[in-house]
Amino acid sequence: MIVVLKNGAEKQKIEELKKNLNEKGLEIHESKGKDVTLWGLVGDTSRITPEELLANDIVESAQRVKAPYKQASRSFHPEDTVIDVKGNKIGDGKICSIMAGPCSVETEEQIIEVAKAVKASGARFLRGGAFKPRTSPYSFQGLGAEGLELLKIARKETGLPIVTELMAINQIPLFEDVDIIQIGARNMQNFDLLKEVGKLKNPILLKRGLSATVKEFLMSAEYIMASGNENVILCERGIRTFDNYTRNCLDLSIVPYLKKETHLPVIIDPSHACGIRWMVPTLAKAAVAVGADGLIIEVHNNPEKALCDGEQSLTPAQFDDLMKVLGKYAAVEGRTV
Template identity: 85%
Template sequence: MIVVLKNNTPKAQVDGFMQKLRERGFEVHVSKGESATVLGLIGDTSKVEPEEMLAYDFVESAQRVKAPYKQVSRSFHPEDTVVSVGGNSVGDGKSVCVMAGPCSVETEEQVVEVAKAVKASGARFLRGGAFKPRTSPYSFQGLGAEGLELLKVARKETGLPIVTELMAINQIELFSDVDIIQIGARNMQNFDLLKEVGKLRNPILLKRGLASTVKEFLMSAEYIMASGNPNVILCERGIRTFDNYTRNCLDLSIVPYLKKETHLPVIIDPSHACGIRWMVPTLAKAAVAVGADGLIIEVHNNPEKALCDGEQSLTPAQFDETMKILAKYAAVEGRTL
């Protein structure tokens, strides 16, 4: 249930009202906007009628939330959530935040070179895999903890905040200094892991599962938020369909839907969506056009020799050209890169 309080309700009244609700066994989520304060009641509200709340003269309205996800819902949190890291904002409505870098960290020289290149082209974050979930057990699995340290070297060299994937609960301590922790598609419904990252304060980039519905995607985000972490970024990276002419099928329609359904930032991963280098710039343009808050793009200084996903990685020169074109698309809607 959500309860909307009238504008300018005295803080003492709001605090007293919230205390009464907690005494009745509800957890209360507060969202304060410019024109109203919204209280989200979490718990068994089946015995509470919305009309009961209207008995308080400072209550503007009250209604039940039908969606199974509560804290993720825009009903609970009408204002957009903006995730801020290192002076960069994701979801502010004014910019398209681009994260770029290699699929896998391979050497210090490689990751630093790519980091410098993508920063020069306008990327605001460095993405790079240290721990890699691979379909084949014989494929390169990443450098692990060493890869994390190399990402930190690149961060020190360039000032770019880092984004990298966490795969297991026993790795969490290694990620304390990571700017944005990515939960990959294969772990989207690893609920124990989601609960644990929900206890952290690092922003979480949650990727949609390979065959997950939007409802399942949002319920996974709810696990993180229900455990206490409000800084969640949703990422569409393509889903499996009946066809295989591309690696996955990019579901661009999810962007406007999520922007209406939830307050969380939404970004697109065009690299994993198609798995084909020449398609990435076109899909990136489409993502900006439908209103995505950001992009996460794979860039490698020598894709032909990449240890992971070279076929979908842009060269620094291709990335630079793509960023110039994306800036024009963003400008159409009054946004910047």
């Protein structure tokens, strides 16, 4: 339920109303705009009616939220959520944040070399996989905890915040020092895991499931937010369709829809969407043009010998060329990369 307070409402009456709602088992999420104060009520709102709330002279309006995802809904939180990671803002409408790096961390030399290269080209975050969910049990599964330590070394060398994937609840203690925790497509509906990362303070990058609807995607975000962590970044990485000319089908229409429906930042993963290196720059440009808050792009210093997804990874030189072009696309909308 959404409650809008009148301007100039007395502080004492506000506190009295808060106490009354808390006693009914409702949590209050407050959002203060320039001219309005809005409350989002979470819990069993069937115990109270909009008419009861309007009986309070400090209440301007009260209405139920129709969407099943309450906290992720823009009606619940009208202002855009901006996530600040060590001074790098995601979702502020001014910057298209670029996350770049290899699919998998392989060696210290590799991750440092790639980190320095993508930073020089303008990337604001270093992505790299330590734990890798693979379709085949015989494929490279990542370096695990060792890979996390190598990412931290690269962070120390370059200053780039790190983004990497968490796969299981028992791995959480290893991720306390990770700047952005990624929940991959295969874990999008691992609800026990979502509830646990909802207890963390780390920003969570949530990838859309392989065949997930938008509603299912947002309900997964709701699991995280309902557990207390409101720092959620939504990531479209392509979905399965009847065709297979690319690895997945990139749903660019999700960006304007989510921008209207939710207040959360939205980024695009063109690398996993197509799985083909030469397509990545075109899809990246399209994502910036359609209003994405950021991109996550795979970059490897030697794609031909990569242990994972070399076919979709850009070389540092190709990434540098792309960044120069992306800046022009962003500038059309008054943004930078």
